[in-house]
Amino acid sequence: MRVIRSYLITLALVVLSASVLGLGGCTRRAERPETTRIRTEHPKKAQRQIAFVMKLVGIPYTNACERGMKQAAKELGIDAVFLGPPTGGDTAQQIAIIEDQISRGVDAIIISPNDDQAVKPVIKRGISKGIKVFTWDSDAPESDRIFYVAAADDVGIGVEVIDRVAKDIGGKGKVAVMTGSPNALNLKLHVDGVEKGAKKYPGIQLVKPYIYNDDDRHKATQGAITLLQAHPDLAAFACVNAPGVPGAAMALIQTGKEDKVVIWGLSLPSENRDYIKKGIVNGLTLWDPAKLTYVTTKLVNDYLDGKKPVDGMEVPGIGKLKVSKDGVIIMPGATITKENIDRFDF
Amino acid sequence: MKAILRSKESAVFALFIIVFAIFAAQSDRFAAPDNLFNVARQYSELTVVSVGLTMVIITGGIDISVGSVVGLSSILVGVVAGRMGLNIWLACAAGLLAGLTCGAINGLVITKLKVQPIVTTLAMLSAARGLAFVLSEARSLSGFPDSFVALGQTAIGPIPGLGYVPLAVAAAFLLVVFGIILLRGTAFGRGIYAVGSSEEAARLSGINVFRVKMFAYSFTGLLGGLGGVMMAARLASSIPDAGTGFEFEAITAVVMGGSSLKGGEGSIVGTIIGVAVMGILRNGLNLIGVPNTWQVLFLGVMLILAVLADNLRNALRSKRELRYSVSKASGGGD
Numbered sequence: 001m002r003v004i005r006s007y008l009i010t011l012a013l014v015v016l017s018a019s020v021l022g023l024g025g026c027t028r029r030a031e032r033p034e035t036t037r038i039r040t041e042h043p044k045k046a047q048r049q050i051a052f053v054m055k056l057v058g059i060p061y062t063n064a065c066e067r068g069m070k071q072a073a074k075e076l077g078i079d080a081v082f083l084g085p086p087t088g089g090d091t092a093q094q095i096a097i098i099e100d101q102i103s104r105g106v107d108a109i110i111i112s113p114n115d116d117q118a119v120k121p122v123i124k125r126g127i128s129k130g131i132k133v134f135t136w137d138s139d140a141p142e143s144d145r146i147f148y149v150a151a152a153d154d155v156g157i158g159v160e161v162i163d164r165v166a167k168d169i170g171g172k173g174k175v176a177v178m179t180g181s182p183n184a185l186n187l188k189l190h191v192d193g194v195e196k197g198a199k200k201y202p203g204i205q206l207v208k209p210y211i212y213n214d215d216d217r218h219k220a221t222q223g224a225i226t227l228l229q230a231h232p233d234l235a236a237f238a239c240v241n242a243p244g245v246p247g248a249a250m251a252l253i254q255t256g257k258e259d260k261v262v263i264w265g266l267s268l269p270s271e272n273r274d275y276i277k278k279g280i281v282n283g284l285t286l287w288d289p290a291k292l293t294y295v296t297t298k299l300v301n302d303y304l305d306g307k308k309p310v311d312g313m314e315v316p317g318i319g320k321l322k323v324s325k326d327g328v329i330i331m332p333g334a335t336i337t338k339e340n341i342d343r344f345d346f
Numbered sequence: 347m348k349a350i351l352r353s354k355e356s357a358v359f360a361l362f363i364i365v366f367a368i369f370a371a372q373s374d375r376f377a378a379p380d381n382l383f384n385v386a387r388q389y390s391e392l393t394v395v396s397v398g399l400t401m402v403i404i405t406g407g408i409d410i411s412v413g414s415v416v417g418l419s420s421i422l423v424g425v426v427a428g429r430m431g432l433n434i435w436l437a438c439a440a441g442l443l444a445g446l447t448c449g450a451i452n453g454l455v456i457t458k459l460k461v462q463p464i465v466t467t468l469a470m471l472s473a474a475r476g477l478a479f480v481l482s483e484a485r486s487l488s489g490f491p492d493s494f495v496a497l498g499q500t501a502i503g504p505i506p507g508l509g510y511v512p513l514a515v516a517a518a519f520l521l522v523v524f525g526i527i528l529l530r531g532t533a534f535g536r537g538i539y540a541v542g543s544s545e546e547a548a549r550l551s552g553i554n555v556f557r558v559k560m561f562a563y564s565f566t567g568l569l570g571g572l573g574g575v576m577m578a579a580r581l582a583s584s585i586p587d588a589g590t591g592f593e594f595e596a597i598t599a600v601v602m603g604g605s606s607l608k609g610g611e612g613s614i615v616g617t618i619i620g621v622a623v624m625g626i627l628r629n630g631l632n633l634i635g636v637p638n639t640w641q642v643l644f645l646g647v648m649l650i651l652a653v654l655a656d657n658l659r660n661a662l663r664s665k666r667e668l669r670y671s672v673s674k675a676s677g678g679g680d
Contacts, residue, residue: 058639083632086639091486091585092577096388100632103381104373117488117583121499 047079049106050300052293053098054084055114055138060270060346061289065137068290072297080297091115095122102126108300111145112137119143132304136296137289139328147309147327149296151287154186157266157333158193158240160285162204164264164335165236168282172203173235176227178211178220178248178265180241190240190266207231213243220247221254228255239265245284249275269336269344276341283337289346291318292331299329354604355616357655361602362623369630376626376633383501383512387580389625390514391416391573391589393618396596397525398449398566400617403600404529405562406542406609407456407463411470412570412596414478415448416589419574421478424487424584427494434494441578442571448474449567453560471593478586488583498579514576521569525614538562542609595624598645602652606660624648 052069054062066082073080083101085093091114099122101109109126113119113135123143126133136149165175177194179187191210198204211227213220220243228234228251237248245267252258263281275281295318299309311323319332336344369376395412402409419441427437448470455466501510529535540548541558549555570589578584599620605612624645631641 057637081635083638086642090587090590091583092581092588095581096628097632097638099384099388100381100629103378103384103629104375104633115486115581115583115585117486118581118585121495121580121582125499 047077048301048304049079049104050081050108050110050297050304051101051104051106052080052082052084052110052112052136052297053094053101054082054112055094056086056090057082057084058086061268064289064344064346065293068288068293068295069297071290072294072301076298076301078301085114091118095119098122098126102129102131105129106131107304108132108134110134110136110296110300111140113140116140116142132300134296134300134303137292141326145327146303147299147329149292149299149329149331151289151292151331152333153322153330154189155193155196156330157285158190158195159197160193160333160335161190161238161240161264161266162194162197162201164283164285165238165262166197166201166204168262168264169204169235171201174205174207174231174233175236175238176207176211176224176231176234176248178213178223178237178239178241178244180215180244181212187241194238194240207234211244213241213247215241215243217243217247217250220244221250224248224251225255228252228257228261234261236262237265239263239267241265242267242271245281246271246275249280252280268346269341270346273341276336276338279338283335285333285335287331288334288344291334295321295331354611354659355613355619357659358602358604358616358619358623358652362619362626365623365626365630369626369633373630373633376630379509381629381633382626383510383515385625385629386515386518387512388629389621390512390518391576391580392592392595392599392625393518393621394521394569394576395566395573395589395592396599396617396621397521397614398562398569399596400525400600400603400605400612400614401529401538401562402463402566403597403605403607404538404542404609404612405559406545407559407562408597408607409449409452409467409563409566410464410593410597411448411452411467411474412566412573413589413592413594414471414474415445415567415570416573416577416592417478417586418448418474418481419445419571420578420584420588421482421487421574421586422584423490423575423578425481427491428487428489428584434491438575441575442568445571445574446564446568448570449564450560452567453563456563457556457559475586478588482584482586484586486583486585490578490582494579495582498576498582514580517576521572522614522618529614534558534561539610542611544610594649595621595645598649598652599624601649601656604656606656607653620652 054065056062062084069080069082083097094114095118098109098111102125109131111119119140120143123133123140123145127144133145134147135145137151139148177191179191198206211223213223224247239245239248245263245265248263252261258280264283266286267284269284272281272284295315309321309323309329313321315321322330375381395416399409399412422440422444423437426432426440427434452466452470455461456463497513501512502516503510505511529538537553537558540553541555545555574588577588600617601607602620602623603616605616627644628641
C-alpha cells in the first residue's frame with residue numbers, strides 16, 4: 001500500500017511538471033499514446049506557415065527582428081514564428097530547431113545561420129521535403145537556399161559612412177578611420193567602402209595608419225585620443241565597427257573636442273543614444289533589423305505566391321532593393337540621427 | 347505489479363507517456379515516425395554520452411566535462427581531416443583518443459590525487475573547451491569527405507516495423523545495449539554498483555575500486571569522443587562549442603531516470619527514457635511553437651522535480667525500512 005502511495009506521489013509530481021508546461025488541461029488524454037488518435041490526413045492548413053530561425057534569441061537585435069516579422073505576418077495574415085537557440089548561438093541547437101520545423105511541415109524556413117557549413121545538410125533536407133528555405137541577416141552561400149536577404153551591402157555601408165562624413169565636414173579635412181581588426185572580412189569590406197567613397201572627395205585625406213580597436217571600447221578611446229594628439233586638426237572619425245563610435249565619442253569628451261570633430265559610423269543606437277542626442281556623434285549608418293525581417297517576410301511570402309524578387313523593386317517605406325544573380329538581395333541601409341534615434345531600441 | 351511500480355524507472359516512464367500523449371494530441375506531426383527518428387538522431391550524441399555518465403554517477407561520482415569533451419573531439423576531427431587533410435578515419439580515431447585521454451585524466455586525478463569529482467571535471471570542462479577553441483582558432487571547420495558527411499545523414503534498413511533507422515540512432519542503440527549488459531550482466535557491472543553503495547565495503551569484498559572508477563571515467567571520456575565524432579558527421583562540420591550544455595542535459599536525464607546522485611543505484615534504461623523525455627519535450631515545444639527561451643526554463647523545472655521525486659522516494663523508503671527493522675520484519679527495502 002505504501003509502495004503504491006509513494007508511487008502516486010511521484011506520479012503527482014510528474015503530472016504537476018506536465019501541467020507546468022502550460023498544457024495541463026490536456027493531461028486527461030494521457031492514458032495510452034497508442035490509442036491517441038493520430039490524424040492521418042492533415043487538416044487543411046487555414047494559414048500559410050513560415051518559421052524564422054535566428055542565430056540566437058532574446059537579445060535586443062533579434063527582438064527587433066521578431067517585431068518586424070510579426071508586423072509583416074499580421075499584414076499578410078500568415079502564421080509566422082520566430083525561433084532560435086536561447087543561449088550562446090549554439091549551432092547544434094539551431095539545427096535541431098530547423099529540423100523540427102521541417103517535421104512540422106511549414107511552407108518556408110528562413111535561417112540566419114550560426115555556421116554556414118553546418119546548415120548545408122539540413123537546408124538540403126528541407127528543400128527535398130518541398131519546403132522553401134531562405135537565409136536572411138547572414139548567408140550560407142554554398143547551400144541550396146533559394147535567396148538571401150542581406151541587411152546591407154558591406155562595401156556600400158562604408159561608402160555611406162564617408163559620404164555622411166564628407167557632407168558634415170564640407171568635403172575637406174583629415175578623416176581618421178577606425179576599425180576592429182585587419183582580418184575580419186566584413187570589416188575589411190567596410191574599410192574598402194570608406195576608401196572607395198573617399199576618392200570622390202579630393203579635399204579629404206584619410207589619416208594612416210588606421211586605428212584598430214580589437215572590438216574593445218576602451219582601446220577605441222585610447223586609439224582615438226592618441227590620434228587626436230598627433231593630428232590636432234582632425235576633422236572627423238569614420239568608424240566601421242560597433243565599439244568605435246562610442247569610443248571616439250568618449251575621446252572627444254576627454255579632450256574637450258566635442259564640437260570640433262565629426263563622428264559617423266556603424267554602431268548600435270543603444271550604445272550611442274546620449275552621444276547622438278548631445279550631438280557628439282553626428283549619426284550612425286546601419287540597418288534596421290526590424291525592417292530587414294519585415295521585408296524578408298514579405299519577399300518570402302511573395303515567393304510562395306510565385307512572385308520572384310526582381311532587381312530595383314521598390315518596397316514601400318524602405319526603398320529600392322538590389323537583387324544579384326546569385327540570389328543575394330540587398331536592402332538599403334538606414335541612417336540614424338538625433339531626429340529619429342528614438343525609433344530604434346536595439 | 348508492485349515490483350514494477352517500485353522500480354525507479356516507472357516514474358520517468360510515466361512522465362514519458364504523459365509528455366508523449368500531450369504532444370501527440372497537440373500536433374499531428376509529432377507522432378510521425380519521421381519526426382520521432384528526427385528527434386532520436388538529434389539526441390543520439392547525448393544518448394551515447396549519458397550511458398557513460400550513468401556509470402560514473404552509479405559509482406557515486408560526477409562528470410561535468412562531457413560536453414567539453416564532445417567539443418574537443420569534434421574539433422580534432424576537423425583539424426586532422428579538414429585542416430591537415432589527413433584520412434578521415436584517422437581523424438575520427440584522434441577524436442576518440444582525445445576523449446579517452448580526457449576521461450583517463452579525470453579518473454587518475456580523482457582516484458590518485460583524491461580530488462573531488464566535481465572539481466576535477468569542472469577543471470576538465472574548462473580545459474577541454476579551451477583547447478577546442480585554441481585548436482580551432484574559435485572557428486568552425488569543415489571540408490570533410492562526402493562519404494563521412496553521408497554517414498551522418500544515412501539511414502539503414504528497412505528494419506521490419508521501424509522502416510529506415512538513422513545510422514547514428516542504430517549506433518547509440520547498440521551502445522545502450524552494451525551498457526545494459528555490462529552493468530546488469532557482468533560481475534564488473536555489479537562492482538560499479540558496489541563501489542557506489544559503499545566504497546569501503548566494496549574494497550573489503552575484494553573489488554578493485556581504482557579499476558572500477560578508472561573505467562567509469564575513461565569510458566565516459568571515450569563516449570564523449572564518440573559523441574564529438576558523431577556530431578561532426580551529423581553537422582558536416584566541427585564546431586568548437588559542440589556539446590555545450592550536454593553536462594546539464596545528461597545529468598538531468600540520469601537523475602530523471604532514477605539514478606541517485608549519492609551513487610549505488612540507477613539504470614541505463616531509466617537514463618535513456620530520461621533522454622527521450624527531454625528530446626520529445628524540446629521537439630514537441632518546437633512543433634507547437636513555444637518560444638525557445640521558455641524551453642530552458644522547462645528543463646530546469648524538470649531537473650528540480652526529478653530530484654524532488656527522488657528525495658521523496660528515498661525518504662519514504664527509509665521510513666519504511668526503519669519501521670520494518672523496529673518490528674523485526676524481514677525483507678524491507680531492496
